[in-house]
Amino acid sequence: MTPEIGHFAIILALCVAIAQAFFSIAGATRGNVSWMAVSRPSAYVLFLLTAFGFCCLVVSFLTNDFSVINVASNSNSQLPWPYRLAASWGSHEGSLLLWVLMLSGWMAAVARFSKGVPNDMLSLILGVMAVVAIGFYSFLLLTSNPFDRLLPPAMDGRDLNPLLQDPGMVIHPPMLYMGYVGFSVVFAFAIAALISGRLDTTWARWSRPWTTIAWAFLTVGIALGSWWAYYELGWGGWWFWDPVENASFMPWLCGTALMHSLLVTEKRGSFKIWTVLLAIITFSLSLLGTFLVRSGVLTSVHAFATDPERGVFILGFLVFVVGSSLLLFAWRAPKVGLGGKFSLVSRESALLANNVLLVVAAASVLLGTLYPLFLDALGLGKISVGPPYFDAVFIPIMAPAMFLMGIGPIARWKKSSVPEIAVRLKWAFVVALISALLIPFVMGDWSILVSFGLLMAAWIALAGLVNLYTRLKQMSSGQGRTFLGSFLAIPNAYYGMLFAHWGVAVFIVGVTLVNGYEVEKDVKMALGNTVTIGEYTIRLDALKDLKGPNYTGVEGSMAILVDGKEVDRMFPQKRLYTVQQMPMTEAAIDTGFTRDLYISLGEPLNDGSWVVRVYLKPFVDWIWGGAFLMALGGVLAVSDRRYRRASQDEGDRAEKTASS
Amino acid sequence: MKPRYKRLILVVVALALLTLGATFVLKAFRSNLVFFYTPTEVLAGQVPDGQAFRIGGMVQEGSVGRKEDGVTVRFEVTDTIENVPVQFIGILPDLFQEGKGVVAQGRINAEGIFLADQVLAKHDENYMPPEAAEALERARKIKMDKQ
Numbered sequence: 001m002t003p004e005i006g007h008f009a010i011i012l013a014l015c016v017a018i019a020q021a022f023f024s025i026a027g028a029t030r031g032n033v034s035w036m037a038v039s040r041p042s043a044y045v046l047f048l049l050t051a052f053g054f055c056c057l058v059v060s061f062l063t064n065d066f067s068v069i070n071v072a073s074n075s076n077s078q079l080p081w082p083y084r085l086a087a088s089w090g091s092h093e094g095s096l097l098l099w100v101l102m103l104s105g106w107m108a109a110v111a112r113f114s115k116g117v118p119n120d121m122l123s124l125i126l127g128v129m130a131v132v133a134i135g136f137y138s139f140l141l142l143t144s145n146p147f148d149r150l151l152p153p154a155m156d157g158r159d160l161n162p163l164l165q166d167p168g169m170v171i172h173p174p175m176l177y178m179g180y181v182g183f184s185v186v187f188a189f190a191i192a193a194l195i196s197g198r199l200d201t202t203w204a205r206w207s208r209p210w211t212t213i214a215w216a217f218l219t220v221g222i223a224l225g226s227w228w229a230y231y232e233l234g235w236g237g238w239w240f241w242d243p244v245e246n247a248s249f250m251p252w253l254c255g256t257a258l259m260h261s262l263l264v265t266e267k268r269g270s271f272k273i274w275t276v277l278l279a280i281i282t283f284s285l286s287l288l289g290t291f292l293v294r295s296g297v298l299t300s301v302h303a304f305a306t307d308p309e310r311g312v313f314i315l316g317f318l319v320f321v322v323g324s325s326l327l328l329f330a331w332r333a334p335k336v337g338l339g340g341k342f343s344l345v346s347r348e349s350a351l352l353a354n355n356v357l358l359v360v361a362a363a364s365v366l367l368g369t370l371y372p373l374f375l376d377a378l379g380l381g382k383i384s385v386g387p388p389y390f391d392a393v394f395i396p397i398m399a400p401a402m403f404l405m406g407i408g409p410i411a412r413w414k415k416s417s418v419p420e421i422a423v424r425l426k427w428a429f430v431v432a433l434i435s436a437l438l439i440p441f442v443m444g445d446w447s448i449l450v451s452f453g454l455l456m457a458a459w460i461a462l463a464g465l466v467n468l469y470t471r472l473k474q475m476s477s478g479q480g481r482t483f484l485g486s487f488l489a490i491p492n493a494y495y496g497m498l499f500a501h502w503g504v505a506v507f508i509v510g511v512t513l514v515n516g517y518e519v520e521k522d523v524k525m526a527l528g529n530t531v532t533i534g535e536y537t538i539r540l541d542a543l544k545d546l547k548g549p550n551y552t553g554v555e556g557s558m559a560i561l562v563d564g565k566e567v568d569r570m571f572p573q574k575r576l577y578t579v580q581q582m583p584m585t586e587a588a589i590d591t592g593f594t595r596d597l598y599i600s601l602g603e604p605l606n607d608g609s610w611v612v613r614v615y616l617k618p619f620v621d622w623i624w625g626g627a628f629l630m631a632l633g634g635v636l637a638v639s640d641r642r643y644r645r646a647s648q649d650e651g652d653r654a655e656k657t658a659s660s
Numbered sequence: 661m662k663p664r665y666k667r668l669i670l671v672v673v674a675l676a677l678l679t680l681g682a683t684f685v686l687k688a689f690r691s692n693l694v695f696f697y698t699p700t701e702v703l704a705g706q707v708p709d710g711q712a713f714r715i716g717g718m719v720q721e722g723s724v725g726r727k728e729d730g731v732t733v734r735f736e737v738t739d740t741i742e743n744v745p746v747q748f749i750g751i752l753p754d755l756f757q758e759g760k761g762v763v764a765q766g767r768i769n770a771e772g773i774f775l776a777d778q779v780l781a782k783h784d785e786n787y788m789p790p791e792a793a794e795a796l797e798r799a800r801k802i803k804m805d806k807q
Binding site for chain 2: 344383602611613
């Protein structure tokens with residue numbers, strides 16, 4: 001019964017979304033207050049129904065109901081329960097249900113936390129989100145029903161793909177989807193602003209926290225995915241420029257640009273049209289990502305052409321959303337008007353340049369991702385665009401953006417001067433330059449790329465410090481506060497900016513040093529053999545058989561020696577997941593602040609020895625540490641008092657005008 | 661200077677920079693494209709000399725062997741018509757098996773051996789790498805034409 005009840009709940013949710021879209025949008029455009037009153041409660045109902053449906057699917061997975069196709073193909077009675085839970089969103093159908101759950105969750109959040117937004121605007125926003133929801137609920141019900149039954153039921157399930165049986169994979173998809181889907185909020189804000197013509201600084205202030213928090217989720221989601229690839233795929237890479245990765249990276253790049261452009265729109269009233277366009281682009285790229293990953297077009301263009309139902313649906317929906325919003329944009333944007341003027345040297349200019357660079361970067365990723373698909377679809381041959389292209393394009397585009405990250409926050413709004421900026425940042429630059437030239441010698445050999453990467457990282461970090469110091473000094477001398485008092489008085493949004501930028505610096509350090517100094521060795525090892533990497537000597541002491549809940553395998557016992565003394569022991573595994581007969585490498589990783597030691601078992605040879613791969617990866621964890629720091633910056637920025645106070649004030653004002 | 665000229669200069673500079681950027685991106689794009697060939701096409705000499713490319717097909721049953729050092733692997737890629745010998749140094753992906761689909765990226769050396777610097781892993785056993793499927797498909801068409 002449970003799957004049928006869940007299915008029914010989702011059908012009801014679709015009906016609610018249709019009613020909500022109609023009453024919210026029609027009510028807002030006609031000024032019908034009682035119609036508009038529908039939008040808020042229906043967002044809650046939509047969320048509750050979807051959450052209920054999702055729980056039904058989870059119950060089917062947890063209770064091993066193999067009469068449901070989805071459960072039978074993605075789970076197994078031997079599978080430990082946390083992975084049975086994760087299997088609910090591990091399949092295509094389940095992940096779409098997660099998508100709509102997230103969407104309805106964001107809608108409920110908008111309904112709950114937008115007290116200051118006027119009623120008609122809120123109705124429009126929720127109405128636009130409901131239209132997006134209609135698309136995805138219909139997609140789910142028509143092409144990818146997660147509750148479909150299997151008759152007769154299977155005796156046991158075909159198990160979850162072993163690669164997904166991992167704690168990182170349990171939380172990676174929800175985080176990523178929170179980000180993807182979260183951009184629908186700012187998209188809805190943009191469309192509502194275009195329809196109502198209310199595109200001003202208040203609008204930007206309402207949209208900013210939603211954008212920032214969605215961006216923070218997306219950042220964490222991408223970082224988790226990268227980290228998972230690093231330890232689970234067994235060959236130590238952290239980013240492959242794979243189309244699936246690019247699909248999440250493009251919205252991230254545009255979302256980053258959008259956050260900065262919203263800042264200008266709020267503070268200075270400029271960039272309004274550009275901000276709206278970016279909001280549309282960012283969400284469109286999220287939809288494109290969903291299309292790429294969910295339509296099967298990446299697996300094979302031909303398979304997609306023979307079973308096109310799913311792909312065509314999302315593609316059609318994508319065209320509808322992008323087309324109608326761009327049409328609306330072309331029609332309404334010219335009426336928006338221009339914002340405040342600014343001179344060539346100003347914070348606005350720096351942010352504009354940052355926006356252009358980020359969008360160009362996203363466009364070059366788009367080119368490298370879609371071009372092979374187009375060629376293949378047109379039958380013009382099969383090509384692939386590998387990491388060399390992305391590396392060659394990405395570093396030169398991002399380098400000026402990194403440089404501007406030091407300058408932008410220090411430049412004044414409206415009009416700044418080059419000498420003033422130079423005076424304030426000269427020491428930061430000198431110190432960054434010296435450390436960038438010297439540190440590579442400490443690490444080993446000097447190379448231009450390493451030095452350049454370190455220069456950028458040190459520059460961003462030091463410029464941030466200078467910025468903080470100047471601000472503290474101004475506050476303590478100008479407002480008579482103590483130094484500590486000024487520390488506490490600085491708003492969270494400012495710290496958010498600093499942390500996010502420092503996160504970028506930390507990330508660059510990680511990428512630079514791991515690319516510059518990583519050591520890799522593939523060796524043949526028999527019992528008692530040793531291999532030396534850096535200061536570590538690794539000795540294979542024993543091999544023993546392994547028996548897990550749903551796999552068997554071999555575990556190596558490795559002694560880690562420094563100067564002949566044993567300092568640690570590591571246990572890399574080779575598993576064979578019994579149901580799918582799929583081998584898996586489970587690398588042993590010794591994580592450290594300045595380096596990771598990474599050992600994975602390759603394959604057994606006829607004489608009983610093993611091919612073993614060992615890596616020494618300096619500063620690799622800084623890559624993900626930097627990403628988490630960026631996300632933390634986003635959370636800090638959203639927690640700023642200003643947003644809560646502002647929304648309260650406006651709420652009070654709105655109530656007053658309503659009562660008078 | 662009049663504001664109009666100032667704006668004009670700004671627009672010209674921005675356009676110049678954008679053109680420069682686009683040229684540079686497209687140049688990098690063109691020089692890093694990796695083309696795909698089937699074993700039949702490789703042996704027919706369709707690959708330009710010294711160019712890196714991708715080859716796809718099935719791993720020939722019984723062809724996998726190792727050199728003394730244990731980490732140099734040799735195997736043959738077949739599209740059911742022709743076989744190309746491949747040499748790879750390192751650890752093969754978990755799902756590499758005889759009789760299964762495989763894709764490798766690298767160059768052909770003077771002896772006609774494909775030196776792979778990458779052998780591609782796929783995430784799922786049910787699913788054939790697209791290039792491998794394509795190689796078999798092209799071979800099937802050639803056979804049909806001959807009949």
